[in-house]
Amino acid sequence: MIRIFFWLFMVLIIIPSDTKGQSGQLNIPRVDLMPNQPAPYNMLHWSRVAQQYDSFVYDVQKQGQYLPLVSVGMSGINYPSNKTIRLHSYVGSPDGSEAINVLPSLVGASLNGINKSSQFGQDWVTMSQDFFNKANGENIYLNNAGANSGSDWWYDVMPNLFFYQLFDLYPDINEEAKGQFKIIADRFISSVKTMGGSDTPWKVPNMNYRAWSFKNMQGNALGVKEPEASGAYAWILYHAYKASGDKAYLEGAEWAIEFLNNYPTNPSYELQLPYGTAVAAKMNAELGTTYNIPKMVNWSFDKGALRNWGTIVGTWGGLHVSGLVGEANDGGDDYAFQLNGVQQAAALVPMVRYDKRFSKAIGKWVLNLANATRLFYPGYLPASLQDASDWSALYDPNQVIGYEALRQKLNGLSPVSTGDALKGGWAGTNLSLYSSSSIGYLGAIVETTNVEKILKLDLLKTDFFHDTAYPTYLLYNPYSTVQTVLLDIGPAAKDLYDALTETFVAKNVTGRTSVLIPGDQALQLVLAPSNALVRYDHNLMLLDDVVVDYRQTNQTYTKPVRIKALAASTLIVQVNDSIDIYITAEDPDGGIILYAWNASGGFIKGSTDRVRWLSPAVEGKYIIKATVKDDHGNQVSDSIEMMVVNRINLAPQIMDIQKSALYTARQGVILFTCVATDPNLDTLRYSWTSTGGVFNNPGNASVQWTAPDLEGIYTITVKTTDQGNLSDQITFSVLVKDFKEVGGNLIAYYPFNNSAMDVSGHQLHGEASGTVFVPDRTGKALAACYFNGGSQHIIVQNNVLLNNQNAISASCWFNAVKLGDKESFLLSHGSWQNRWKLSLTTDKRLRWTINTLNGITDLDAPEILATDKFYQVTACYDGQTMTLYLNGSLVAYKSLTGSIRTTTLPLLMGQMLPDVVEYNFKGVIDEVKLFDYALTPAAALTLYTESTTALKSRFPLSEFTLKLSPNPTSTFLTIQYPADLGTTAHLFITNMTGQSVFEKHLPFSRIAYERFDIHDYPAGIYIIGCQSEQKIYLAKFIKL
Structure with missing residues (x-):
């Protein structure tokens, strides 16, 4: 039987002409510009698309051009005993994996009922753990296995957020994942503290950086900054707190979101802001914080000044595209990206459960977004308005791999399904897996109903780490008249509570039930057990102790005072000493706060938010308690435990590891010395361990290590411990390799003697574009090439000689005029996306990058480079090992296998890729040489010393x-x-x-x-x- 229940407003409200909508709802002006009923309307079954997409891209048996799109690596960089996922980022791209592609694909599929821990005979979830970069000491998830943080927060932070989502879906997958979860939280809280976050006293960090090096704990403030990353930081740390109960993570979350809340302008850059907006609303609802959610919500939709990033409105080619997210220039050249709209929905749809004031606006926006997202997929625009329709028609008949982007205008056509990969030379098509891999989030949220254009949005599916909750749905009626929507309540009797009107619209219902939704209004429906006990707790309404409304107004209340932190600079003090204790509290109602303190020992001086505790003369544990009270009588207490000791033992510190050599042959010997100090002047004990080889005296500060008989990169760990059992340890690597001279050839040699001619005899001549010939490092006139960092470059047309796959060496002299403002490219053959490149990073280091059939790997030199100084670099790869030499000395190495990928792109000097000038080098390059074999350390030194004797030529x-x-x-x-x-x-x-x-x-x-x-x-x-x-x-x- 179908029961019909009517819900109507009891009071008619006169709405001012400058606002519209139902009572209690806040407008999002950008959404107001969108149509209530987008046209033409064609809502795809997004959950089915997600399931079919997963089955397609994870099928290792697929055959055809660019297929299969996934393969399984047999050994990881960070977990050598685990298999790894090799998932293409685009159709027709190299198969190197990106975390922003793989991790959302696992989350999205799982949200739609697919068990990715056991599918097609593989545990894809465990495989994905290789993105956790522990081998190189980063100890966080990054976009690639073996990658380094510090260049772009979006690529460094979001993989950790995606991992947290995956962990919430598979909390018991293995112990390693549990360890990663905590390590990530520890790394993030450490970085926030290093940025200035403090509770002694409370201080908000400065997070206005482009990126952060987690390995070096240093910020990168160069280039376009990404302050929106503070939102993703807060999302990670708050959910770490919810999962662990560790208040340190809560403090970090509050520091990060306070930075975002205080930020003066719209920081919108990519997709970290919506996650910050969502967690801010969640913290307001659960903790009683008072972050400015209307400001953050509007930031998430309005155009930001950093790159005109925002939500698009309007029609392109007669098609409504409102709701998509990307470059919203509003000037006829908008550029929408599939990934960003879907991820913004994943963040903001569950937000309305915590701040219901935006329910109607978000419901309307998602209707537009979910409808327009089809335009990213083949078959929904004519073939002439897509740039890979032929491939899709032949290999993807279900049309489940979408394009990266939708451009408003391209070559006089509008709109066009396209992307950046073809132009950048990254792939054979713009069909984007990294974009389509997030479609499962939308599929999990959106469900159609019996009424066209009325969607049922699941508010729990992407609300990760949420507290116990009853099924909750958002329904928006875009029509001007009342509509009847059928819902399947299930066999168990339910009461239907609408959080927007704060009324029960139906009680004790089962099976198929209908509800009426007035025109242009929304319903936030909670399916609660029948006859549940109603209880109120300040802003909360609970049914059988489960929250169903986070902003109830049926019962008046005052907001309680809350303690944010109670802290001391250290929890261990000496007898008869003193220390400051800080408390940070806030009254959301803005009232006066009173403080009361007491201690179980010692004496307290003061009665405000900062007191001085005089420690007693007796060792032991002592409790300091603080109570805060507001002028409404609300009060709350917190306490900390202090340890009083006769002597404070401080941990030793390892200052340096001295090495007699950076590498050795098999069974060779290296002398290591651990240089350590102890603040208490304790006698230190030493312990040396390694993943191979043997030590002669592993208990000494200096040891001889005999390498094993097997080549490889071995990990050495030394731990030093003081008399109080406090310790410090450091881990480093050693290369064991028998370097042997091998036959090979000089591919090309560019001495730049007033030309870009190749003098190797292979006639791989370069064409100088705007460069200027200048004196070289010896002073010889017109003997080196100057690049201005703009568009100047040298191009060498592609040739089979340049595409050797087994090994390579590239060398040159360079003198950088400018360093650190951006990554700049010395030499590039297809860049990292296609083959190899030699560049200078934003932290002023050399970076050698190789793209092989087994993956893409960066190798960074440890030295910080200086401007206006000549350096000679030689970069090599022999099919097993990457090596990097600076001024003839081996300074870095890394394991890598596989044939080097080939490319049709030209060799470039001073530039990354054709038509990509944003990373051009500014300075002098000279003596460029390419070899089709890997130079040995002796050969690299000879190459350097022989070139330095060029001084004699004068x-x-x-x-x-x-x-x-x-x-x-x-x-x-x-x-x-x-x-x-x-x-x-x-x-x-x-x-x-x-x-x-x-x-x-x-x-x-x-x-x-x-x-x-x-x-x-x-x-x-x-x-x-x-x-x-x-x-x-x-x-x-x-x-x-």
Whole structure:
């Protein structure tokens, strides 16, 4: 039997002309510009699309062009014993995996009933753990296995948020995941504290960065900043608190969201802001905080100044596209991205359960978004308005892989399903897995009803880590008249509570039931047990102790005072000492707060939010309790436990690890020395362990390590412990490899002698575009190439010789005029997306990137580079190991296997990709050489030392030699001046990079011999010269 229940407003409200909608609802002005009924209307069954998408892309047996789209790696970088997922980011892209693709694909499929821990004979969930980068010490999820943080917060933070979502769906998948969950929270709280977050006293951190290096705990403030990341930070830390109960994470969440709440302008950049908006509403509802949700909600829809990012409104080519998210320029050149609209819905739809004032607006927006999202998918625009329709028609008949983007206008057409991959040379199509992998979020939320255009939105599906809740749905009626919607309540009797009118619209109903929704209004329906006990607790209404309404108004209440933090700078103090104790409290009603303190021992001085505790003379544990009270009589207490000791033991610190070598051959020996200090001057114990090899005296500070008989990169850990059992430890790696000279060829050589000609004999000549030939590091005119960091570059057309797959070495000299403002490219053959590149990172380090059939890997040099200084770099890959040499010395290495990918793109110097000039290098490049084999350390050193002897090319050394003694020397050097030097002469000393070390003018009357003190010179090879107008005398000397 169908029961019909009517719900109507008891009071007619006159609505001012500048507002509209039902009582208690807040408008979102951007949504007001959207149609109530988008047209044409064609709502896809998004849950079915998500399920079919998952079955398609995770089918390792698929055959055809660019298929299969997934493969299984047999060993991970971070978990070598685990398999890994190799999922393409685009159809026709390399199969290197991205976390922003893989993790949402697992979450989205799981939300739609697919068990990704056991599907097609694979545990995809466990495989995805290789994105947790523990091998390189980052200890967070990043977009690639082996990646480094610090370049872009979106790629560094969101993988951790997606992992948290996955963990909520699979909390018992394995112990490793539980450990990762806590480590991530610890890393995030540490970074927030390093940014300035504090509770002694309370201080909001500065999070206005582009990114954050979690490994180095340093911010990157260069380029376009992403302050919206504070929202994603808060989302992660608040849910870490909810899962663990650790108040430290709660403090971190509040610091992050307070930064966002206080931010003066719209920080919208990608998709971290909506997650911040959602968690802010959740914290208001659950904690009683007072964050400005209307401001944040409107930020999530309005255009932000950082990149005109916002929610799109209007029609393109006669089609309603309102609700999509992307570059909302409102000037005829908008650019919507599939991923962003879907993820914004995943964040903001559950938000309305915590702040119901936006229910109607969000319901209307999702109707527009869910309808327009079909335009990203093949078959919903004519083939002429798509750029991969032929592939889709042949291989994807269900049309479940969508495009990355929808462009308002492209080549005179509108709209066009497209993307950035083809233009950037990243893939063979713009069909985007990283975009479509999130469609499961939309599929889990959106369900159609018996009334076209009235959707039933599930408010719990993407509300991760939510407290116990009854099924809750949002229904928006876009019509101007009352509509009857049928709902399947199920066999158990339910009472239907509408949180928007705060009334029961039906009681004790089962089966198919209908409700009436007035025109242009919404219903937030909770399916609660029949006859449940009603209880109110301040802002909460509960049925059988389960919250059904977070903003109830049926019963008046005052908001209670709350304690945000009770803290001391340390919880351990010495006897008869003193320490400040801080309490941070707030009254949401803005009233006066009174403080009361007491301690179980010692004495408290003061009675405000900061007091001084004088510790007692007896060791033990003592409780300090603080009580805060508002002027309504509401009060709350908190306490901390202090430990009083006779002596505070401080942990030792490892200052350095001295190594006799960075690498060794099999069964070779390296001497390691751990340099550690102890603040208490305790005697330290040492413990050395390794993943291979043996130590002669593993209990000493200095040990000899004998390498194993198997090549590889081995991990060494040393732990030092003091007499109070406090410890410090450090882990580092050692390369064990028998470097052997192998046959090979020079592919190309560009000495830049006033041209970009290749002098190797292969005629792979470069074409200089705007570059200027300048003196090289020796001063030789027109012998190096200057790039201005704008559009200047050198291009070498692609050739089969450039596409060797087994091994490669690339070397050059460079002198950067500018560093750190962006990643800049020295050499690039298809960049990281297609083949390889050599670049300078935003933290001023060299980065060597190789894209093989087994993955994409970055290798960073540890040294911080300086501007206006010449360096020589050699980067190698031999099919097993990546190596990086700076000035002839091996400075970094990493394991990587697989054939190097080929590309049709040209080789570029000073630029990333054709038509991509945002990362162009500014400075001088010289002596570019490419080899089809990997140079050994000895060969790399020879390459460097031979090129440094180019200094001699300026001078006729064979004719005039300066006499020196002794040589080599470690103390003093004596020079015999030539008798025929002339009346005017100049003395100079340079190191082997061409840097001036010493110079002076030689007077006409000079002594025959002169002694120079070189005690302070670094060990190495130097060139000394005496130059007159007619002659120059040179010699090399060695400083020991």
